[in-house]
Amino acid sequence: MSNRKLVMITGASSGIGFELAKLFAKDNYDVAMSGSSDRIFDSAKEIENMGVEAYPFKADAGTYEGVQDFWEFLENKERILDTAVLNVGISLGDSFLNNNLDDELKLIDINIKGTVHMAKRIARHMDKNGSGDILIVSSLSATLPTPYETVYGPSKAFGFMFAEGLRQELKDRNINVTAMLPGATNTDFHHNAGMDTSYFGDDNIKNDKELVAKQGYEALKNKVDHVVCGDENTKQEAVKNKQTTEELKAERHAEKAKLNQR
Numbered sequence: 354m355s356n357r358k359l360v361m362i363t364g365a366s367s368g369i370g371f372e373l374a375k376l377f378a379k380d381n382y383d384v385a386m387s388g389s390s391d392r393i394f395d396s397a398k399e400i401e402n403m404g405v406e407a408y409p410f411k412a413d414a415g416t417y418e419g420v421q422d423f424w425e426f427l428e429n430k431e432r433i434l435d436t437a438v439l440n441v442g443i444s445l446g447d448s449f450l451n452n453n454l455d456d457e458l459k460l461i462d463i464n465i466k467g468t469v470h471m472a473k474r475i476a477r478h479m480d481k482n483g484s485g486d487i488l489i490v491s492s493l494s495a496t497l498p499t500p501y502e503t504v505y506g507p508s509k510a511f512g513f514m515f516a517e518g519l520r521q522e523l524k525d526r527n528i529n530v531t532a533m534l535p536g537a538t539n540t541d542f543h544h545n546a547g548m549d550t551s552y553f554g555d556d557n558i559k560n561d562k563e564l565v566a567k568q569g570y571e572a573l574k575n576k577v578d579h580v581v582c583g584d585e586n587t588k589q590e591a592v593k594n595k596q597t598t599e600e601l602k603a604e605r606h607a608e609k610a611k612l613n614q615r
């Protein structure tokens with residue numbers, strides 16, 4: 354059996370999750386990784402090519418069974434989980450009036466219900482083993498209203514405060530929890546959210562996913578409570594958001610997230 358440490362990462366077939374997987378592999382971790390499509394198997398091969406073991410699992414993180422099955426797959430490895438990254442998340446562009454309720458409820462199932470479900474399994478496992486690190490991927494969107502992705506921002510605000518609360522509860526149990534708040538980042542995320550024609554459809558205005566992942570990785574290793582990830586402008590935006598009214602932040606986000614601008 355491998356004597357390397359084990360990390361699990363949800364939503365790791367591409368984007369920020371995959372960049373984090375590469376950083377852990379580079380640091381000699383074995384990586385258990387999930388995604389909802391067959392891409393996860395190709396991404397796992399890339400991780401294995403870095404000289405560690407990868408355990409890919411295909412499941413829908415928006416269903417109870419999908420989350421539970423990934424957890425049982427991990428448990429069956431009979432290994433101690435050193436680190437868990439709760440990364441999987443989606444957004445949904447367009448207006449609340451236009452969007453299908455089912456799509457919005459699916460977003461809540463993935464971003465909120467799935468996160469709580471997996472965190473429960475992980476926290477108990479780590480407590481039994483006496484230590485662990487948990488990274489929860491929230492967003493800069495946690496710090497403002499997000500019109501035209503109206504359900505997304507609040508789901509990420511949940512993730513941020515969930516992480517901070519859990520951190521306080523688990524710190525005396527030798528388990529660290531860190532929240533990661535990336536600004537807009539150059540992954541498939543906005544395309545998948547149907548936002549190609551919004552300001553966010555332009556990759557040139559976004560942060561580099563490698564930089565974002567590196568900052569999250571370092572924050573976890575330094576056991577800080579949360580980190581805003583991205584360039585200096587992104588970090589400044591987070592500071593300004595603390596002093597800006599919700600109404601003004603909502604107006605500004607609406608301009609950026611509205612469709613048919615490009």
Ligand SMILES: NC(=O)c1ccc[n+]([C@@H]2O[C@H](COP(=O)([O-])OP(=O)(O)OC[C@H]3O[C@@H](n4cnc5c(N)ncnc54)[C@H](OP(=O)(O)O)[C@@H]3O)[C@@H](O)[C@H]2O)c1
Nearest residue numbers: 364366367368369388389390414442492537538540541542
């Ligand atoms: N990109 C940004 O601008 C940005 C900014 C702030 C925060 N974030 C947060 O960062 C996290 C990662 O986003 P990203 O930008 O890397 O997005 P991404 O490029 O769209 O990647 C999402 C990952 O999640 C997987 N996934 C999607 N739906 C799934 C489901 N139902 N079940 C299981 N896996 C699923 C995808 O794999 P499959 O396609 O194979 O399912 C993929 O590996 C999210 O929580 C997001 O909210 C992103």
